[in-house]
Amino acid sequence: MFVEVPYAMLLLSMAEFAYVPRLAITSDTSTSDILDSPRHSGLVRITHWIFTLSFFGLLVSGFAIILAHPHFYWGETGGIGTPSLFDLPLPTMLGGPSGWGRSLHFLSAWIAVLSGSLYAVSGILTQHFRVHLLPSPADLSWRSLRASLLDHLRLKRPAEEDSYNVLQRLSYVIVIFVVFPMIIVTGLAMSPVITSMLPQIVIVFGGHQTARTVHFFLADSLILFLAVHVAMVIHAGFASRMRAMITGRTPAKGGVS
C-alpha cells in the first residue's frame, strides 16, 4: 500500500517527461508540424547525450590506461617476462596517461552508469523497450531477417518510419542488455575490493587478466557499434536524425524539413 503511492508518482512523472510517439497527448496549442511525430522522449534525448559524453570519456581514458601496459593476457596473472596473449603496437608510456586516465575512466564510468541506469529503468517502466526495441516474434522469422539484411546490404536509404527495423532492434537490444552489463561486470571484476566480497565475479571469467582482456574486447565491440550507429545516422539523413535526438522532432511526413 505505502509503496504504491510513490511508485505511482514516479511512473506519472516519468510518463509526463518521457512521452513517446503513441502516448503523446496533443495539447490544444499544438500545430501539426511541431508535434507531428516526436521521435525520442525527453529522457531518452537527455540520457543519450550525457551518455555520449561519458562514453567518449571512457574511450579516451581507456586508451590512456592501455598505454601504460599495451599487453593482454589470459588467466589470473601476466606481466613483463611472462607470455602474453597479444600485444598492441603502441608505445609503453609510464608515469602519466594511466594516472589521469584512471581518474577520467572512473568519473566517466559513474556518469555512464548513472545515466544509463536512468535510461534503462525508464525504458522498462514506460514500456519503451517492449514497444520500440524488442523485436516481435514475426520480425525474428528467417524471412524477415533476410529481407532486412538485404535492405541493409543494398544500402537502401531507410524511409521516415515510426519504428525501428528488426536489425536495429536486435543490435540495440544486444548492446543495451548484453554488452553494457558485461562491460560493467568485467570492470568490477578487476576491483580488488569487489572481488574480495564477490570472488565469483572474477572466477567466472577464469581470472583477473581474462576479465581485463574481455573488457578490452567488449570496448572494441562498442566502438564498432558506435561506428555503424554514426554511419547509419549519416546514411539516414544526418540533419534530421540529429534534430530528432536534440529536439525530439522529425520532419512532418511529406513536408519539407
Add this chain to the structure above:
Amino acid sequence: MSQAVSRRKLITRGFATAAGVSGLAAAARIADRYGLIPPDHGGIWGIGETLTYATQRILMSRRSLAREFSRSEISKVIPVSGDPPRTEPFERLLAGSFADWRLKVDGMVARPSSFSLDELKRFPSRSQITHQACEEGWSFIAEWTGVPLSYVLSLAGVSPLAKFAVFFPFDESWDSLDLPDAFHPQTLLAYGLNGEDLPAPHGAPLRLRVARQLGYKSVKYLSHITVTDTLKNIGKGLGSASPEEGYSWFAGI
C-alpha cells in the same frame, strides 16, 4: 491564474533549492564525519574519487578478505617496478643487513615505539598467497609473510580520535591508509616474499602489504609510521605522494 501558479512554483522552487543546498552541505559534513570523503576529493577528478570511495565504504564490507591462492599458483616471475633508494642512510642499512634498522611508530598513539626487524619477526606472523594488480595493468600472485599491521598498531595503542595511518619510506613515496584498511586482517608489515627474506628491490627490509588495493599502495622500504586524525598538513595534503603525480589516494577501485 497562470501568474499565481508560476509564483507558487517560484516559491516552491526557491525552497527546494535552499533545502537542496543546505542538504548538500549537511550531507558533506556527515560524510566527512563517517570517513566517506577521500583526502584527494578536490577538483574535477575528486568527484569520481569521492563517489568511488564513499560507495565502497558504504556498500562494501570493511573486513572482506582478498582471495587467497594455492602454492602452485604462485607466479614464476614477479615484476619489479622502481629501484631501491640511492640515499646514503638506506645503502648503509642495506650493507649491514638492516641490523641497525628500526621501525618508528608515533603520532596519536598511547605508547610511541620503535621496533627492530628481529622484534617484528618474533611477533605473531601471517602468510598469505594473494593476487596483486599494478595500476598499469600487469599482475602476479605471491606469498607474503609479515606481522599484521593491526598487531603493531594495537601495541602502540591507537587513539580513538585517530583516522589515518601514514607510512614514510626511505624514498619519496609516502602514503596513508584509513583505519579500516590499516586494521584489515590482511594488511601486513611484510618481511618475507615466497618464503625468503624480502629482496631489496621488493622493498627490504619491510614493506606494507595492502591486499585489497592496487600495488602502489603497498609502500616499500618502510622507516616510520605516524597515526593521525588529519592528512591536511602532510605533503600537499592529498593523503599520499600518488595524487601529487595524478594517481588516486584510494586504490581499492
